[in-house]
Amino acid sequence: MIAYRGKRSALALNQIWGLKMKVSITVNGTEHHGDVEPRTLLVHYIREVIGLTGTNVGCDTSSCGACTIHMNGEAVKSCTILAVQADGASVTTIEGLARDGVMHPMQTAFMENHGLQCGYCTPGMVMAAVGLLNENPKPTEEEVRMGLEGNLCRCTGYHNIVKSVLAAASAK
Amino acid sequence: MTITENKPTNIIGTRLLRREDPPLLTGEAKFTNDLSIPGALHLSVLRSPYAHAKIKSINVSAALKIAGVVAVYTGKDLQTAWAAPMPCAWPVTPDMKNPPHFPLAIDKVNYVGDGVAAVLATNETASRDALDAIDVEYEPLQAVVDLEDALSDKNVIHKDLGTNKSYTWPLLVEETPGCVEEAFKKAKYKIKERYVQQRLIPMAMEPRAIAAVPQPFGGDITLYSSTQIPHILKVMTALTLGIPEQQVRVVAPSVGGGFGSKLDVYAEELLCMALARKHSAPVRWVEERTENTQATIQGRGQIQHVELAADENGKITAVRVRIIGDMGAYLQLVTPGVPLLGAFLYAGVYDIPKAYDFSCTSVFTNLTPTDAYRGAGRPEATYAIEMAIEALAREMKIDSFELRKRNYIKKEQFPYTAFSGLTYDSGDHLLAAEKAATMTDLAGVRAQQKKQNVPGATKLLGVGMSSYFEMCGLAPSRVLASLNYSAGGWEAATVRVLPTNKVQVITGTSPHGQGHETSWAMIASEKLGVAPEDVDVLHSDTAISALGLDTYGSRSLPVGGVAIALACDKVIEKAKLIAAHQLECAAEDLQFVGGTFSVKGSPDRALPLAAIAFGAFTAHNLPEGCEPNLEAQVSYDPPNFSWPFGTHMCVVEVDTETGAVKILKYIAVDDCGNQINPLIVEGQVHGGVVQGIAQALFEEAVYDSDGNLKSSNLSEYLVPAASDVPAITTGHTITPSPTNQLGVKGVGEAGTIGAAPTVMTAIIDALSSLGVTSMAMPASPQTVWKTIQEATRGGKK
Numbered sequence: 001m002i003a004y005r006g007k008r009s010a011l012a013l014n015q016i017w018g019l020k021m022k023v024s025i026t027v028n029g030t031e032h033h034g035d036v037e038p039r040t041l042l043v044h045y046i047r048e049v050i051g052l053t054g055t056n057v058g059c060d061t062s063s064c065g066a067c068t069i070h071m072n073g074e075a076v077k078s079c080t081i082l083a084v085q086a087d088g089a090s091v092t093t094i095e096g097l098a099r100d101g102v103m104h105p106m107q108t109a110f111m112e113n114h115g116l117q118c119g120y121c122t123p124g125m126v127m128a129a130v131g132l133l134n135e136n137p138k139p140t141e142e143e144v145r146m147g148l149e150g151n152l153c154r155c156t157g158y159h160n161i162v163k164s165v166l167a168a169a170s171a172k
Numbered sequence: 173m174t175i176t177e178n179k180p181t182n183i184i185g186t187r188l189l190r191r192e193d194p195p196l197l198t199g200e201a202k203f204t205n206d207l208s209i210p211g212a213l214h215l216s217v218l219r220s221p222y223a224h225a226k227i228k229s230i231n232v233s234a235a236l237k238i239a240g241v242v243a244v245y246t247g248k249d250l251q252t253a254w255a256a257p258m259p260c261a262w263p264v265t266p267d268m269k270n271p272p273h274f275p276l277a278i279d280k281v282n283y284v285g286d287g288v289a290a291v292l293a294t295n296e297t298a299s300r301d302a303l304d305a306i307d308v309e310y311e312p313l314q315a316v317v318d319l320e321d322a323l324s325d326k327n328v329i330h331k332d333l334g335t336n337k338s339y340t341w342p343l344l345v346e347e348t349p350g351c352v353e354e355a356f357k358k359a360k361y362k363i364k365e366r367y368v369q370q371r372l373i374p375m376a377m378e379p380r381a382i383a384a385v386p387q388p389f390g391g392d393i394t395l396y397s398s399t400q401i402p403h404i405l406k407v408m409t410a411l412t413l414g415i416p417e418q419q420v421r422v423v424a425p426s427v428g429g430g431f432g433s434k435l436d437v438y439a440e441e442l443l444c445m446a447l448a449r450k451h452s453a454p455v456r457w458v459e460e461r462t463e464n465t466q467a468t469i470q471g472r473g474q475i476q477h478v479e480l481a482a483d484e485n486g487k488i489t490a491v492r493v494r495i496i497g498d499m500g501a502y503l504q505l506v507t508p509g510v511p512l513l514g515a516f517l518y519a520g521v522y523d524i525p526k527a528y529d530f531s532c533t534s535v536f537t538n539l540t541p542t543d544a545y546r547g548a549g550r551p552e553a554t555y556a557i558e559m560a561i562e563a564l565a566r567e568m569k570i571d572s573f574e575l576r577k578r579n580y581i582k583k584e585q586f587p588y589t590a591f592s593g594l595t596y597d598s599g600d601h602l603l604a605a606e607k608a609a610t611m612t613d614l615a616g617v618r619a620q621q622k623k624q625n626v627p628g629a630t631k632l633l634g635v636g637m638s639s640y641f642e643m644c645g646l647a648p649s650r651v652l653a654s655l656n657y658s659a660g661g662w663e664a665a666t667v668r669v670l671p672t673n674k675v676q677v678i679t680g681t682s683p684h685g686q687g688h689e690t691s692w693a694m695i696a697s698e699k700l701g702v703a704p705e706d707v708d709v710l711h712s713d714t715a716i717s718a719l720g721l722d723t724y725g726s727r728s729l730p731v732g733g734v735a736i737a738l739a740c741d742k743v744i745e746k747a748k749l750i751a752a753h754q755l756e757c758a759a760e761d762l763q764f765v766g767g768t769f770s771v772k773g774s775p776d777r778a779l780p781l782a783a784i785a786f787g788a789f790t791a792h793n794l795p796e797g798c799e800p801n802l803e804a805q806v807s808y809d810p811p812n813f814s815w816p817f818g819t820h821m822c823v824v825e826v827d828t829e830t831g832a833v834k835i836l837k838y839i840a841v842d843d844c845g846n847q848i849n850p851l852i853v854e855g856q857v858h859g860g861v862v863q864g865i866a867q868a869l870f871e872e873a874v875y876d877s878d879g880n881l882k883s884s885n886l887s888e889y890l891v892p893a894a895s896d897v898p899a900i901t902t903g904h905t906i907t908p909s910p911t912n913q914l915g916v917k918g919v920g921e922a923g924t925i926g927a928a929p930t931v932m933t934a935i936i937d938a939l940s941s942l943g944v945t946s947m948a949m950p951a952s953p954q955t956v957w958k959t960i961q962e963a964t965r966g967g968k969k
Contacts, residue, residue: 037297053206054199056428058377059461063886066377094199103197111193114855118685119196120378120428126197141899149893152886154377154429155685157862157923158894160855 023087027052028096036083043067045083046093054094054123058152065151068124068131069093075131077124077150094123097130106130106168115164117155125151129165138169184698184914187851190690191705192683201426204381204398205458212383212454213242215444216299218289218306219467220281223315223538223879224329227279227308230289234305240298242451244306245290247276253446255414258502259437261404261658262509268339271330271536273502275439275446281310282329282501283540284880285466287439292447292455315538315879319475319496322535329501329536338499338508340533343515345591347526355490355527359481363563369472369552370949371498371873372866373883374545375891376684378428379459380468384444388452394421397441400430401722402682404659406714408437408505413445424712427684431863432544433468434684435724436505440467465884470873471545473498474511476556478518480564481527486575488564490527493518493556497534500541507543508534512655513643513725514549516592520557521601521641521817522579526591538879544724546863547921550642551928558638558929562936566945572933573609576639577602587910594651596641596815597917598845598907605639605819608841611903612821617837625941630828633836634938637821638929644918645814646725660809663727664719665735667696667743668803671789673782675700675707677739680720681732682712686920687852688728692736694848695914699740700781701767719807726816726918729848734912735808741913742804747784750802753795754787755779814909814917818842820861820926824934828942831957833869833935840926841903844919853919854902860923861900866892867924868931870950890950939963 020035027050034049046055046069055078058066067078070092078091097104106126109115116122125148132139132147139147144165145158153161195201232244257272276287289306293299316322316329322336329336346352356362383396393415399405402422410417427434440457448455459468479492497511511532518530561579565572580601581588588596614635621633646652647661666678677696681688693707700707710716723732744764751769752759755777762769770778784802787793791800823837840857847853870890874882883889890896908915928949935951936944943963948955 047206051208052199053202056203056378057205058379059886061461061885061887064377064461094197098198103194107197110197111189114190114851116193116196117687117855117859118377118429119192119201119426120203120376122196123199145894149895152377152891152893154375154431154863154891155859156855157858157860157900158897159858159862159900162894162899 021084023083025086026090028092038082038084040083041079042081042083042086043078046078052093052095056120056123058120063152064121065128066121066124068127068151070127070131075128094127097126104130105171109164109168109171113160113164113167115156115160121151121153125153125161129168132165133169133172137172141166183694183704184848185850188690188694188704188849190687191693192687192689203378203426203428204383204396207383207396207425209383209385209454209456212456213292213294213451214296214299215440215447215455215457216291216303217287217440218291218303219463220277220284220286220288222281222310222312223284224313225281225310226313227277227281227288228311229309231307232289234307235291235302238298238302238305240294241302242292242294244302247274247278247288250276250446251278254412256412258439258442259408259412259505260503260507262506262656264341264508264512264656265339268508269333269335269337270503271333275442283538285463285540286501290443290447292451317537317539317875317877317879319498319535319537322537323496323533329538336535338503338534338536340531341512343530345526345528352490352492352527352529356479356481359489360484361482361486361564361567362479363560363567364479365560365563367476367478367556367559368948369474369476369555371473371542372471372545372871373465373873373889374431374433374468374471375889376429376431376433379461379464380434380438380440381458382441382444383454383456384448385454386448386452392419392421393445393449394423395441395445396423396425398427398434399424400427400434400682400684400724402712402714403680403720403722405437405441409441409445412437412442421715424682430684431546432471432548432724435544436469461886462884465889466540466881469504469543470500470540471542472552473542474552476552478556478560480560482564486564486568486570486578488522488524488579491519491524492529495532497532498539498542499534499536500539501536502541504541504543507541509655509657510542510544510549512549514553516594516643517550517553517641518557519591520554521581521639523581523585524591528591539875546860546924548725550921551864551925554638554640554925555929559932562933573637576605595812597812597909597911599815599817600905600907601639601817604817604841604843604905607903607905608637608819608821608839611839611841611901612823612837614821617823632826632828632938634824634826634934635821636824636930636932636934636937637819638926638933639819640926641815641817642726642918642922642925643813643815644726644921645730645810646727647813648811649809659721661721661731662807662809663721663732663735664805664807665732665739666803666805667736667739669700669743669781669785671786673702673706673785675702676710677707677736678710678717679732679736680717680722681728682720682722684723686723686728686856691729691848691852692733695733695736696740699737700743726920729916730814730909730912730918731808731810733848733916734810734914735806737914738808739804739806742806743802746804747781747802749795749798750784750788751779754793810912812911814911816842816844816917816919816922818922818926820930822930822934824931824938826935826938826956828960831953831955831960833951833956835865835898835931838898838900839903840900840923841905842919842922843905843907844922845907845909845917846915848916856919857902857923858900860921861927862892862897864924864927865897865931868928868949868951870896872950
């Protein structure tokens with residue numbers, strides 16, 4: 001544990017932060033090996049090291065869920081995990097959801113039900129929604145609303161997001 | 173070459189799925205911070221932790237030693253980098269006070285978040301680390317936070333101005349001098365209310381992001397920015413930086429929401445451009461959410477005093493409004509104009525005589541600058557008149573819906589010349605309201621309410637409503653001139669039929685979630701008789717779309733969309749001359765149906781647009797004097813605003829023991845004239861309504877008395893989640909606008925305008941039996957509970 005002592009320790013911390021650790025993370029089926037600083041968040045590793053920019057960052061308090069991905073099959077906010085914690089894990093990002101040029105049924109449901117507008121929360125919302133149906137394949141409207149409460153959207157008022165998820169569930 | 177045959181289309185009004193979606197759904201879309209820019213330096217901005225303080229000294233030497241740090245600049249270092257202060261395009265009065273505002277503060281900071289120093293580093297981590305190593309010595313000053321305190325001038329923020337007042341803007345409309353005063357004297361009923369519009373944080377999900385890419389040898393610079401206004405930004409950055417305008421290109425890649433917060437010229441855009449030129453290297457910046465809450469504009473922030481005078485029947489005879497507007501520390505792009513946008517709407521949807529007395533005084537505070545946030549002035553005005561109507565109904569002891577009916581402008585009065593001289597294009601308020609009442613089952617809910625709201629009940633039912641008008645589709649340029657706005661309100665469009673009969677539409681609107689690509693393709697498809705998928709829509713890059721005034725104020729369709737329709741007309745006109753020439757007939761003998769020109773009465777003499785497009789390209793057989801190619805450009809200045817309207821109703825249950833408010837039912841009946849794509853219209857309404865509900869129940873930029881923002885991130889500022897809001901039932905009426913050929917009106921802000929008063933009137937209705945007559949926003953459980961306690965304690969006295 002590194003104690004942060006304010007301004008004066010910034011230089012020393014920077015030197016510690018310069019240390020790198022080896023990680024091996026499978027992202028969308030491809031194994032990636034790399035050296036990361038211990039403080040590197042998984043979302044930054046995905047975006048900046050792997051170069052997959054579909055996973056978005058919308059806050060600095062793990063509140064918005066824009067960075068939701070799947071780690072070992074579970075929907076998680078990739079800003080709450082250090083890259084080193086994902087060592088050995090299998091990660092799916094939004095880019096890994098469509099297969100062979102065909103969108104995942106959840107993506108199709110979002111399109112058909114106008115479940116997105118600006119699209120910034122969308123990758124995280126879709127990943128969270130897929131995770132939700134994995135756990136609860138036939139949720140009620142209430143359960144969808146509760147299940148997505150960790151993902152914020154500013155455009156849609158959620159109405160069509162909820163509709164999309166229910167449509168995807170009933171299409172299963 | 174195969175030329176596709178044109179098929180008649182009837183695409184306008186269908187629920188065509190959005191072409192924008194696949195890239196956004198798969199992660200393929202590129203937002204500004206997704207762009208890969210080799211060699212870019214990263215900018216980080218050190219921000220003031222004080223709302224009001226003198227900068228005594230800044231020591232950057234430790235920051236410069238951090239590996240990767242390239243340079244650190246203070247406001248003083250960059251003093252000569254600016255050709256002009258940051259722009260405010262709306263000097264609402266000739267004597268408006270506007271303090272000089274630079275991208276970095278020079279000797280004094282005026283709000284928490286004010287930029288103090290800029291770090292450039294080879295990577296983002298180093299640039300952020302370096303912020304911690306900059307030592308700034310501040311001398312804190314007393315912060316001005318409260319509006320009425322600001323107005324008192326006890327503590328003047330910008331000493332050179334001598335006052336905290338920026339301007340006073342009056343609008344007095346009287347049939348005869350003194351008639352407002354007289355109306356109030358004669359009035360059978362009078363009400364006087366005070367409302368507070370709390371500050372809101374727009375909170376687009378994509379924080380702002382910028383990349384400035386110079387081409388040092390050519391002197392050109394490209395600015396990529398998460399902005400709503402690439403065209404305005406191009407002009408304004410050129411002027412502020414002193415760069416010849418033709419050397420500036422602005423591109424807005426995928427933009428993750430705006431709601432007005434990206435309708436601005438920001439310090440970071442200017443810093444990136446100035447430093448990119450200085451260092452001959454790309455400079456990029458991305459905002460953290462905490463910066464976004466402090467250094468991106470906020471919305472609302474008004475204290476409203478509203479008075480209504482009414483005769484014995486409740487017919488409104490005069491309206492008097494006094495507003496104090498919170499400008500924040502500086503004037504941003506259109507900050508001072510926001511209250512003016514509401515100035516014409518304090519009579520709402522009601523038929524009032526020329527007896528209207530409005531005045532707004534706007535003041536500086538040591539808080540983040542305010543500016544346009546979804547609705548900009550109009551939600552505030554609508555809230556005030558709708559709450560005031562409720563107050564008047566209480567005073568008269570009649571049903572507020574009945575009172576509204578007595579005052580609605582009637583269908584047959586349209587087009588209606590309002591007290592202000594503005595003409596309301598079309599409307600049928602009663603129809604929309606009755607539809608909302610039917611959809612709500614108002615009678616049934618009232619019956620249930622009687623059963624439920626008995627003495628001692630702790631779950632009280634309430635019904636609320638608001639009828640709104642929105643003055644949008646900004647805007648006729650001459651009207652903007654009369655309001656001292658520095659630019660016009662037109663929009664530009666180019667329509668080009670390519671040799672293979674594919675169509676390019678180039679628009680000056682700049683979408684950030686509204687689905688313009690889909691809707692604009694539908695307009696061109698319908699007009700030209702081509703399939704919508706054969707229409708490409710280009711936008712948001714000033715090198716492609718040279719002319720435009722961008723997207724805000726629910727203007728894109730009624731101004732930009734109509735410009736596209738007009739450009740299509742011009743294309744058809746030209747095509748017709750070519751068709752007439754090739755069919756050897758007179759142009760007036762031709763009809764254009766489903767993408768084909770044919771001679772009236774002899775349908776076999778026909779030429780599809782495809783053949784004409786190819787012919788215009790080869791230019792082998794064109795009429796004398798006819799230029800090759802089939803394209804047309806239009807700059808369209810709308811003759812009027814567009815005036816969408818509607819009525820929203822909701823049913824709430826208030827738990828008097830906890831103060832919790834639950835919305836059981838929300839009905840939105842909106843009329844935006846003809847709908848191009850109802851799917852998109854509904855989406856706009858849903859999103860708008862939830863932003864209005866959010867103002868009513870959840871959101872507030874909370875400041876302490878020292879000007880510190882206490883709700884500076886998404887765990888403290890309560891943007892509602894799916895579990896916090898209800899499903900929304902949308903209905904609509906269709907009253908086409910007679911002022912444009914598509915019969916359309918804007919819809920982007922309507923939901924927000926209707927929703928806050930709908931929810932608040934419902935809460936007050938639920939608690940009316942307890943003597944509650946007012947409620948502050950946001951009506952958090954604590955606020956509701958306290959208000960109930962005060963009302964019931966007061967009642968027992």
